[in-house]
Amino acid sequence: GESVGLHLPTLSVQEGDNSIINCAYSNSASDYFIWYKQESGKGPQFIIDIRSNMDKRQGQRVTVLLNKTVKHLSLQIAATQPGDSAVYFCAENGGGGGFKTIFGAGTRLFVKA
Amino acid sequence: GAGVSQSPRYKVAKRGQDVALRCDPISGHVSLFWYQQALGQGPEFLTYFQNEAQLDKSGLPSDRFFAERPEGSVSTLKIQRTQQEDSAVYLCASSLVGGRREGEQFFGPGTRLTVL
Numbered sequence: 001g002e003s004v005g006l007h008l009p010t011l012s013v014q015e016g017d018n019s020i021i022n023c024a025y026s027n028s029a030s031d032y033f034i035w036y037k038q039e040s041g042k043g044p045q046f047i048i049d050i051r052s053n054m055d056k057r058q059g060q061r062v063t064v065l066l067n068k069t070v071k072h073l074s075l076q077i078a079a080t081q082p083g084d085s086a087v088y089f090c091a092e093n094g095g096g097g098g099f100k101t102i103f104g105a106g107t108r109l110f111v112k113a
Numbered sequence: 114g115a116g117v118s119q120s121p122r123y124k125v126a127k128r129g130q131d132v133a134l135r136c137d138p139i140s141g142h143v144s145l146f147w148y149q150q151a152l153g154q155g156p157e158f159l160t161y162f163q164n165e166a167q168l169d170k171s172g173l174p175s176d177r178f179f180a181e182r183p184e185g186s187v188s189t190l191k192i193q194r195t196q197q198e199d200s201a202v203y204l205c206a207s208s209l210v211g212g213r214r215e216g217e218q219f220f221g222p223g224t225r226l227t228v229l
Contacts, residue, residue: 032215043117043204043220044156051215089155093214099169101146101218103155 012110019077021088021107028071029095030102035064035075036089038106044089047075077109085111115139117221119205125227126195134190134224138207145188146218147180148204156204162188163211195228202226 013019025033031052036044050057050064050073057064063076073090087106094100118137126132138145144163148156149172159178161169164185173180177195182188192199202225206218 034217041222043206043222044218045220046217049215049217091155098171099144099146099161099214100158100172102158103148105153105155 009105010108010110012112013080015080015082015111015113017080019075019080019084019109019111021075021077021090021109023073023075023090023104025071025073025090025092025104027092027095027102028068030092031095032093033064033066033073034091034101035062035073036091036103037084038087038089040086047088080109080111082111082113085109117205117207117219119203119221119224121224122222123225123227125229127229128196129194131191131193132195132226134192134203134226136188136190136205136207136221138186138188138205139209139219140186142207142209142219143185143211144208144216144218145182146206146208147188147190148206149174150202150204150223152201159190159203192226195226197228200226200228 034049035047038044048059048064061078065074087108089103089106091101091103120135147159150156158172160180162182177193179191202223204223206220208216208218
């Protein structure tokens, strides 16, 4: 079946360090991927997306890498700040004909001051 | 400049009761999604609307779940004869463009449903 999962359920980093959050997906037909950030009591917030015809995309302090060969996605956050503490989800569109977005279980990022 | 709003924010229901959860998407957004998020899990897709048309309801877990968006704006998710396993946060999201399986979704804060 379809699944999007994460290697590490929790990640603790020192303020100012770089963070890397990893994600594996199983549906090779997926052609669009998104990273979301969710703070406690709030809905997910879009961070960055990438289409399958790209292997890297950069935003402000964030970079998403896509390796289609091993079906792996990562989110890199530069100079991690306390405000980055949240749960991060990767998601895929499943590649099928529907409109389903498939979310992984999430990684909790703790930033130590 | 309001975002997506949902009401109520919290709902406690006795098992067997019917509940109705409301979503007000961003004005002008064509696409509207409903998700169910269990504690400690990622959101699970329930259903998708493009304007008033429900184009994908493949995620609805049973026929006790029903969603509508009659005028292509506000949407209601109704759960009949609630059961304890329905306890979760119900998230609504909207997106500007319809008919595509990509694009930024703007999420509301969710409704936390607790079934006793």
